[in-house]
Amino acid sequence: MKLPIHLENTIDMLRHLPGIGPRSAERLAYHLIRMPKEDVILLSENLVHLTTKIKLCSKCFNITDSEECSICADETRNKGFIMVVEEPLDVVALEKAGVFTGVYFVLGGVIDPIRGIHEEELRISDLMVLLRSLHEKESVEVILATNPSTEGETTALYLKQKITQDQGCSNISITRIARGLPTGADVEYADPLTLKRALEGRGQY
Ligand SMILES: [Zn+2]
Structure with a gap:
């Protein structure tokens, strides 16, 4: 099935983000379609500001x-x-x-x-x-x-x-x-290097 070009482009762009695979990109794009229009516009405006205003x-x-x-x-x-x-x-x-x-x-x-x-x-x-x-x-x-x-x-x-x-x-x-x-770490499961460093960095208690 041929997707509308803007949807396809959005999926393609989302796939470039770290941790986002093809399936997640599709899900996000379809979610954007269902979101209130003003929220999506606000998101897109902020994305533009990320490249123009942030330094x-x-x-x-x-x-x-x-x-x-x-x-x-x-x-x-x-x-x-x-x-x-x-x-x-x-x-x-x-x-x-x-x-x-x-x-x-x-x-x-x-x-x-x-x-x-x-x-x-x-x-x-x-x-x-x-x-x-x-x-x-x-x-x-x-x-x-x-x-x-x-x-x-x-x-x-x-x-x-x-x-x-x-x-x-x-x-x-x-x-x-x-x-x-x-x-929250367990001494039992810590790797030798972490334990070595933990010992080296010990302080008065
Ligand atoms: Zn500073």
Whole structure:
């Protein structure tokens, strides 16, 4: 059966989204047809705004609709306490936890030579410019919060060396987020690497 062209195009576009297979794309498209017209129009307008209005924060490269994101613009956030993360979604997760009072820096990925991602593809030089601009502050802490994957560890190690060797960053202390067992995890089922890291990251109790 030949589908109406706009329906077919919508299914085709939805299939490009992560986690959406052909069957889910069809279901979503048919659901959109049944939705109230004004809701679908609102959705399409917001999708257009995603490409025209959303940009990256000039300071931390988080997603924003103004020059600076709301976190960088917040006077109460500690600008000498910088958490380096891989992606904007990491910022969302950390902000939901509501435990961090500093600011972020979004690297835009991790060093991954197998996938052809090298240092220069990430925002490492922008990070160095930011850190050097803080040289008048008495103390600055950079928390390396890349994921505990091989690539995340490689990137954290690279950043540590880069910052340590930079003469303009002598006031900066570097920390790494602790790795270990997630809440609700069972020691019995944890893999050896997770257990090793949980032991290494143990704290006074
Ligand atoms: Zn920002």
